[in-house]
Amino acid sequence: MESIITLERTLGANWSALRAARETTEEMIAELTAAVADLQDSNFAIVVTGSLGRGEATRGSDADWLLLVDGPSDPEHGLLVREINERIGSVVAKEVGRTGTFGGIVAGHELVHYIAGTRDSNENLTRRILLLAESRALTGAFVRERVIHNVLSRYVVYDRSVQSRSGFRQSIPHFLLNDVVRYWRTMGSDYASKMWERQREGWGIRNIKLRFSRKVLFIWGLIAAFAAELFPAPELAESANEDEYYRMLASLIRTLTDVPPLELLARAVLDCHDREVAELIFSSYDEFLGVLANAESREKLEKVAFEEALAEPAYAGLREASKRFREGVTRLFFDAHPKLPSLIRQFGVF
Amino acid sequence: MRPIGFSTGALAKGDFRHGVALQHREERIQAIELSALRDHELPLLVDAVPALELRRFPYVSVHAPSRLQTLAEEDVFAMLLRLPEAWPVIAHADLLHTPSLWQALGARLCIENMDDRKTTGRTVEELRTLFALYPDASFCLDLGHARQIDPTMTSALRMLREFGARLRQVHVSDVGTRGEHLPLGVMARRAFTHVAHRIPERCPLIIESVIAAEAIGGELDAVRLALPSNANAAA
Numbered sequence: 001m002e003s004i005i006t007l008e009r010t011l012g013a014n015w016s017a018l019r020a021a022r023e024t025t026e027e028m029i030a031e032l033t034a035a036v037a038d039l040q041d042s043n044f045a046i047v048v049t050g051s052l053g054r055g056e057a058t059r060g061s062d063a064d065w066l067l068l069v070d071g072p073s074d075p076e077h078g079l080l081v082r083e084i085n086e087r088i089g090s091v092v093a094k095e096v097g098r099t100g101t102f103g104g105i106v107a108g109h110e111l112v113h114y115i116a117g118t119r120d121s122n123e124n125l126t127r128r129i130l131l132l133a134e135s136r137a138l139t140g141a142f143v144r145e146r147v148i149h150n151v152l153s154r155y156v157v158y159d160r161s162v163q164s165r166s167g168f169r170q171s172i173p174h175f176l177l178n179d180v181v182r183y184w185r186t187m188g189s190d191y192a193s194k195m196w197e198r199q200r201e202g203w204g205i206r207n208i209k210l211r212f213s214r215k216v217l218f219i220w221g222l223i224a225a226f227a228a229e230l231f232p233a234p235e236l237a238e239s240a241n242e243d244e245y246y247r248m249l250a251s252l253i254r255t256l257t258d259v260p261p262l263e264l265l266a267r268a269v270l271d272c273h274d275r276e277v278a279e280l281i282f283s284s285y286d287e288f289l290g291v292l293a294n295a296e297s298r299e300k301l302e303k304v305a306f307e308e309a310l311a312e313p314a315y316a317g318l319r320e321a322s323k324r325f326r327e328g329v330t331r332l333f334f335d336a337h338p339k340l341p342s343l344i345r346q347f348g349v350f
Numbered sequence: 351m352r353p354i355g356f357s358t359g360a361l362a363k364g365d366f367r368h369g370v371a372l373q374h375r376e377e378r379i380q381a382i383e384l385s386a387l388r389d390h391e392l393p394l395l396v397d398a399v400p401a402l403e404l405r406r407f408p409y410v411s412v413h414a415p416s417r418l419q420t421l422a423e424e425d426v427f428a429m430l431l432r433l434p435e436a437w438p439v440i441a442h443a444d445l446l447h448t449p450s451l452w453q454a455l456g457a458r459l460c461i462e463n464m465d466d467r468k469t470t471g472r473t474v475e476e477l478r479t480l481f482a483l484y485p486d487a488s489f490c491l492d493l494g495h496a497r498q499i500d501p502t503m504t505s506a507l508r509m510l511r512e513f514g515a516r517l518r519q520v521h522v523s524d525v526g527t528r529g530e531h532l533p534l535g536v537m538a539r540r541a542f543t544h545v546a547h548r549i550p551e552r553c554p555l556i557i558e559s560v561i562a563a564e565a566i567g568g569e570l571d572a573v574r575l576a577l578p579s580n581a582n583a584a585a
Contacts, residue, residue: 042466142472143466145500146499146500149502149504153502157502235508243544244507247507248507251504251507
């Protein structure tokens with residue numbers, strides 16, 4: 001949270017909800033880690049994603065967890081899932097989402113081998129991107145890291161778009177970039193799909209999350225894909241050969257998988273030296289987290305009827321805040337940052 | 351061509367004499383690591399060294415105990431001092447409870463990167479902390495351990511880039527899901543080729559694959575294939 005704090009001090013702002021969310025996250029992670037501390041194994045990790053992974057949890061948050069298995073399969077994993085579910089439920093009462101994306105076994109092999117193509121699925125894409133952008137290991141930190149290394153290796157090392165004739169080294173991993181863009185658009189489409197399937201039940205909070213926290217995931221992906229340009233590393237320039245270069249590029253992006261999306265966004269904002277952009281982005285996001293942290297306003301967001309939303313202050317206020325957030329990130333990516341506008345122009349659309 | 355040989359423990363667990371004898375039979379072997387991984391083996395090894403026939407091995411190292419069960423740390427250190435000064439002492443970081451003691455070994459102390467069962471020495475960042483504490487220590491890159499942590503071998507590459515100047519020897523083996531040292535499989539062989547160019551020609555390769563005597567030749571071939579000698583031309 002170092003860059004966020006720097007921005008807050010520079011602006012003389014008071015982003016108390018951001019700080020509170022980070023503190024709550026660390027408290028909840030500590031409680032969850034203690035609850036599963038004895039469930040250690042060199043072939044699996046218990047991973048949380050969602051607001052806990054982003055460092056934005058409130059006491060009203062759920063705990064989207066996965067048993068990430070990267071090694072021999074074992075029928076006992078199935079029994080372990082039940083035990084983990086009970087233990088996590090003893091800390092976080094709210095149940096995981098009903099889509100089945102979380103709260104069960106995820107095989108590292110599927111995340112690594114089924115990237116795009118006919119065997120990829122909405123669930124697999126979601127788990128893969130969330131593992132990269134917003135995950136924390138409660139146990140098995142090395143297993144989480146190992147799977148991330150492998151996934152990034154697929155994106156960066158093994159799936160170069162074209163063979164280089166001149167030794168030119170591509171700094172933008174197109175495969176990763178395309179998947180990140182695809183995921184952002186999938187989240188948008190899924191929002192519409194859930195509106196239809198669930199007859200708008202719970203639409204308000206999903207709509208607001210799409211405007212803030214889902215958008216931040218996309219931003220994480222864009223910045224990660226542009227990492228070589230945004231955060232030039234001597235390891236890249238000093239690579240002995242092309243293979244080593246791409247492994248080092250994957251390694252650079254790997255380090256960003258330990259940086260929460262909002263913190264990564266703050267790093268980019270710091271580089272653009274635009275106080276207004278910083279204010280637009282982080283004050284609105286602070287407002288978003290403040291509303292979610294309040295049980296009463298969160299419930300209103302969860303239950304507000306589609307037709308009555310604009311008259312509901314919790315929803316209407318955040319809708320206005322989301323416009324400021326969008327204005328801030330649009331200016332960051334299209335105008336204010338020294339590098340992002342040209343990168344977006346060159347790689348973002350066509 | 352890099353000197354190559356086996357850890358005595360890999361060929362003959364608990365019987366270093368047999369581990370040495372087996373390597374006398376193979377002409378290609380020019381390097382050897384005397385293993386005292388279990389601490390009760392160390393006094394026997396130290397007493398036996400003067401009579402061991404090791405002249406045909408230009409490179410000899412000794413692997414310090416990985417755990418202290420029957421000996422105190424000071425006793426282990428004192429015994430290791432009785433061995434020839436030219437022999438690097440390969441050590442796991444969790445043996446080194448008293449830094450001031452081990453710092454005295456200087457470059458003879460050769461710290462090995464570890465697998466995920468250990469709590470330190472596993473990553474570049476953890477090794478960096480260790481080498482700050484032991485600034486003169488040398489480095490034993492265990493390729494199997496590094497691959498267990500990161501199958502893409504990017505971590506191993508980073509270790510070689512950052513600690514390459516300290517590199518004293520390389521441990522080679524496959525590593526199983528429970529940390530056991532196994533013969534090189536095809537995936538390990540393919541993985542190791544990605545870092546071969548960063549391993550100098552003079553650097554000894556010590557094989558830790560646990561194999562039967564009749565498999566020695568085949569394992570030497572497999573290691574040569576995984577770490578070809580001309581690979582470092584690009585480095």
